[in-house]
Amino acid sequence: MEHHSKKKATIYDLSVLSGTSPSTVSAVLNGTWRKRRIKESTAKLISDLAEEHQYTANLQARGLRRSRSGLVGLLLPVHDNRYFSSMAQTFEAHVRSRGQCPVVVSACRDPEEERKTVEALLAYSVDELIVAGATDPDGIGAVCAGSPLKIVNIDLPGTRAPSVISDNYQGGRMLTEAIIRYFGEGNYPPSDEIYLFGGRDDHASRERIRGFRAIKRELTGSDCDECIIRTGYSPSTAQVAFERFYERAGKLPRALFVNSSINFEGLLRFMAHHPNETFQDLVVGCYDYDPFGSFLQFPVIMIRQDVDGMITKAFEIMSETHPSIRTYLVQPELIPPRTALTGPLDAIRDIA
């Protein structure tokens, strides 16, 4: 049954083999043959031949003709953390369930790289694109102006495409409140022992910080500018910030809001260089959920953003014909210490 034609079969090959025209073959193989009134027997003949010769359509040719590709893209800042990798996992499941082909690319949080990458995706006629955590969503939007590409921003909002983001203000409040209350009624640490590390000047960080400050003032009666230490989204800069604080203060703040699991890795690096006692009285909140991060020696409260909810919403929006350009908020979830949640991996059946 297996033919070993060296080259891939085309509709022209099959047209010769079947004694029909290429257009007939094409119609049969892409499912439009009823509309074209092709005889059932002809269709069968052709699709049998196709199977026998292991025909698969050249998707570049199809894409060129149709000026679409069947590809759905996800643009990530980075792969290597659980928030974004679970996003990729969830994204793929959604796209596959719609019978399309997912591709995931990252752009290193570099606005220039982001634009170039989207240009490339555009050049491949990617049909739909989810842009996650882009540094410059509107720059990307500009690149796509006038193209039929459907875009939705996720995680960080833009003004040129619909956006789906976490309610970072609420999340920031929830997490901060949980950290403070963890010390117990009457034992709340003073305002200047409650710090926020990490993040940069993006929408998400700003909102989280706003929530942090608001609830902090409500619960402790005061707030301070010095308690916010932006470090960017990088383990190494966060580590430096922790070291520097430790040198100055001789200890860590008792209540620590870490603005992302990436920054949390900076805390890990700090931990590697300091004895256990350093973390005795510490309560940490991390804005991002990582299952392993949830089980450290000190209590770690985490925020899990509703990745599935956001992706679902994003696809909903993309299926609209004229999506309105607005920002949708999705509620994140507070995760108590020592919690191992199920994730997108659990949807995958595994055989031993």
Added chain:
Amino acid sequence: MEHHSKKKATIYDLSVLSGTSPSTVSAVLNGTWRKRRIKESTAKLISDLAEEHQYTANLQARGLRRSRSGLVGLLLPVHDNRYFSSMAQTFEAHVRSRGQCPVVVSACRDPEEERKTVEALLAYSVDELIVAGATDPDGIGAVCAGSPLKIVNIDLPGTRAPSVISDNYQGGRMLTEAIIRYFGEGNYPPSDEIYLFGGRDDHASRERIRGFRAIKRELTGSDCDECIIRTGYSPSTAQVAFERFYERAGKLPRALFVNSSINFEGLLRFMAHHPNETFQDLVVGCYDYDPFGSFLQFPVIMIRQDVDGMITKAFEIMSETHPSIRTYLVQPELIPPRTALTGPLDAIRDIA
């Protein structure tokens, strides 16, 4: 300077605008113009026009003509764990540095899905493909027979394409030895307290188990079949296995070799349901490195596979004209407890 032509400009548009032929425009814009003896001034004229009209080549058309796409693919089993996500991160950096476009796709450890996905990639004329941890590498190889696609297997070996994998036997030995020695000379746990959980019947697991058994016998003088509990690569099945063991034995084995970070998540789930004392005397080794996993309350020794080394080797092989079909071993690294390593993310410059 910005023109807002609704549709994307093509070489034909530019050919009209410049008063030259499409082939000249094409040559200028893809860099072959010197070879074609195009006047410098003509080239400048055209590339200025191209810039002005924001021309970008239609890569599907180019791909169709050249029967290659400029895409380099990475096929993963799953996104959502640090081993594979760091692989994606490293992969992208490599591909970008070669001026190509990386795409990452996962196939859920499903042989059928793997084959379908590769077929799709093939249909898009992906130029090169790294297949990581495929359940059925040879099935994939079969799909690509007779195609010009260059494939290299990573993580799990196949017989139809060159493979680059970790030295899992050595890794298994190293990790097991480190676990046992962690208890201190003279305090080694008995053979039946040294267990291996996780993995399935794949090459990697087999080799690790072989290493585990060999060194166990060397150090403790004996070995046992019951001490190997395969669970597949899934958190939930691993959790069940731990629970079951715990019910039977009333405790966990003191020395625990966990065969992947995915299975380690099963241990986390177990931990969530059991008090701290349960893990008092425990030493865990995990075959995979996760920075957060390295800082749990009990000692966790990890193996970090040399992802960068493997990817580098893979690209080296792909650049050969006639790569020999053999398997290359890359040495993994033993990571002591409480270690926060730098990773691919550190290569990314970040601005606060």
Added chain:
DNA sequence: CAAAATAGCACAATCGATGGTGCAATAAAT
């Protein structure tokens, strides 16, 4: 100054699939 060489570019076929249009053969209607 004629012949040969070179520069500079245009032409046209091609990659593989799609879809509008049109034409012949058969079936249905009158």
Added chain:
DNA sequence: ATTTATTGCACCATCGATTGTGCTATTTTG
């Protein structure tokens, strides 16, 4: 037995870029 409808399919332009070939000026050589 015509006319009209319908079936079943072939033809051909098209998507946008690439590339082998060839033609005409211009320049160089003898």
